[in-house]
Amino acid sequence: MHGLVNRAIQCFVLDTYGTAAWEDITRRADLGFTAFEAMLHYDDALTDAVMDAAVGLLGKPGNELLEDLGTYLVSHPTQGAVRRLLRFSGADFIDFIHSLDDLPDRARLAVPDLGLPRLVLRDHTPSRFSLECHGSVSGFGQVLMGVLRAMADDYGALVLLEYQSTRAGVESLLIDVVEEAFAKGRSFELVTAPAGAP
Amino acid sequence: MKDLDDLDRFLDTMMPMHVLVGPTGHISHAGPTLRKLLPDGLVGMRFLEVFDIRRPRCDPSMKGLLSLAGRPLHLQFRNGDQTSFKGVLVSQPADQGVIVNLSFGISVIDAVGRYGLTNADFAPTDLTVEMLYLVEAKSAVMEESRDLNLRLQGAKIAAEEQAFTDTLTGLKNRRAMDHVLDRVLDYRTPFALMHLDLDYFKAVNDTMGHAAGDHVLQIVARALIDATRAGDTIARVGGDEFVLLLQGLTDRTRIENLAQNLIAALEKPIPFDGKDCRISASAGTTISIDYDDPEAAILMDDADVALYASKRAGRACHTFYAPMLRDTKDETRKTA
Numbered sequence: 001m002h003g004l005v006n007r008a009i010q011c012f013v014l015d016t017y018g019t020a021a022w023e024d025i026t027r028r029a030d031l032g033f034t035a036f037e038a039m040l041h042y043d044d045a046l047t048d049a050v051m052d053a054a055v056g057l058l059g060k061p062g063n064e065l066l067e068d069l070g071t072y073l074v075s076h077p078t079q080g081a082v083r084r085l086l087r088f089s090g091a092d093f094i095d096f097i098h099s100l101d102d103l104p105d106r107a108r109l110a111v112p113d114l115g116l117p118r119l120v121l122r123d124h125t126p127s128r129f130s131l132e133c134h135g136s137v138s139g140f141g142q143v144l145m146g147v148l149r150a151m152a153d154d155y156g157a158l159v160l161l162e163y164q165s166t167r168a169g170v171e172s173l174l175i176d177v178v179e180e181a182f183a184k185g186r187s188f189e190l191v192t193a194p195a196g197a198p
Numbered sequence: 199m200k201d202l203d204d205l206d207r208f209l210d211t212m213m214p215m216h217v218l219v220g221p222t223g224h225i226s227h228a229g230p231t232l233r234k235l236l237p238d239g240l241v242g243m244r245f246l247e248v249f250d251i252r253r254p255r256c257d258p259s260m261k262g263l264l265s266l267a268g269r270p271l272h273l274q275f276r277n278g279d280q281t282s283f284k285g286v287l288v289s290q291p292a293d294q295g296v297i298v299n300l301s302f303g304i305s306v307i308d309a310v311g312r313y314g315l316t317n318a319d320f321a322p323t324d325l326t327v328e329m330l331y332l333v334e335a336k337s338a339v340m341e342e343s344r345d346l347n348l349r350l351q352g353a354k355i356a357a358e359e360q361a362f363t364d365t366l367t368g369l370k371n372r373r374a375m376d377h378v379l380d381r382v383l384d385y386r387t388p389f390a391l392m393h394l395d396l397d398y399f400k401a402v403n404d405t406m407g408h409a410a411g412d413h414v415l416q417i418v419a420r421a422l423i424d425a426t427r428a429g430d431t432i433a434r435v436g437g438d439e440f441v442l443l444l445q446g447l448t449d450r451t452r453i454e455n456l457a458q459n460l461i462a463a464l465e466k467p468i469p470f471d472g473k474d475c476r477i478s479a480s481a482g483t484t485i486s487i488d489y490d491d492p493e494a495a496i497l498m499d500d501a502d503v504a505l506y507a508s509k510r511a512g513r514a515c516h517t518f519y520a521p522m523l524r525d526t527k528d529e530t531r532k533t534a
Contacts, residue, residue: 004342035347037346038342038345038346039339039342039343040346041344081334081338084334085331085334085335085338088327088328088331088334090317091316091317091318095317106331106335108337108340109331109332109335110332110335110336111335111339131460144514158373188316189311189314189316190310190311190315190316190317190327190330191310191311191330192311
């Protein structure tokens, strides 16, 4: 598993549950170290061990933890980069939804060896979509639930999300956009530091 | 007139940074993104008053403009803004003027920041927003890689430090001494090389235990550091053997004094666990300027010969190397 994924889990636990919890998890998972390197690859078994240890220690079901992780990635102040990179995908939330199948390609442009699952988007009505995740990494759909929930908040949209039972290797999400401009979203500038006033 | 409005709408969507220039050279319409850049003055002004065509050079007339049709243009605002543009120009049918389409080219990041542009300011087919995404994503990834490199470099320095350090005393080890010796020989720095061996250390180890022995070695290391200067190199090269490389020191009197002071310091009783450990030291020194072509292995061996001359002379003393010492060395060396 890519170090970025492992590091995301690490930062999520550290920022949400504290250093002691994270160190406890690394001991339970028998990692032998306490910090993942974002730019290295690790054996998939390590990621599984960390998630199992986290579920055991934090007393929360795995799917909830994964969804929390997704929300954390978008909305936590220390993870601003992820939120910004996602906002490049669309000017409004519907645009963003329509570009979800591009997400793995976008990620690959930045990190060629990240290996996100393939995403297939279907629009059933202008405001009702389904998203399928095809990939070996089970649980990615749960993370995506959290990401979508947080991105809807970011754009100020009101959405209903439903995680559907999985077929072999496929996770499926239902996305219902109830109101696209429900609240005032967070602002987004294409370039962070203006190079000089106009 | 309706046709003209349709054309404007069509061009505004497809090319939000276009300029329509009439037959007199005046701007009749500009795309929404350009209007955002210059809210006060575009329509009605002469195109060449607003834009400076930097390359290729052309005659400042309608005829001059038409001569540039289809060629890549480099333009700038004349208002002092540093924003530069890439552009291409085509003539309108029936001598109705020209259409110029512009983009920011590689200066796009500055321009987007300066004018606060958003997704909506670029045509949906324009890859500018993707490019901005990529710049930001790559910067974030580079940042991570740079952090990783820094951590790896730190780990490498720590590992090298460990590989060159004797962990018990914190002195350098034999590998480190070999390195330093090679370097001073390369740089032809004059130096003295002193080989020092503890006397009666084995007795301390045997009667008072290894913990006492280790303690003594640490005290000895401290004494060696105190007696030498920061630029000198001290290595523990064996159980109770040390090598001192004294840079720039070739004066025999000063070296002799240093050796005597050192031996005196090491003979002070070392308290351990309520008892006193007593040791002394023998030393032998050779000096690099005594050689026409000093070589590391020969210098080390000569210092060793001088050390064993001290052992033969009854220990607790210091000897300078001299070739005559070799005549009697072989029987006693290694048994002392």
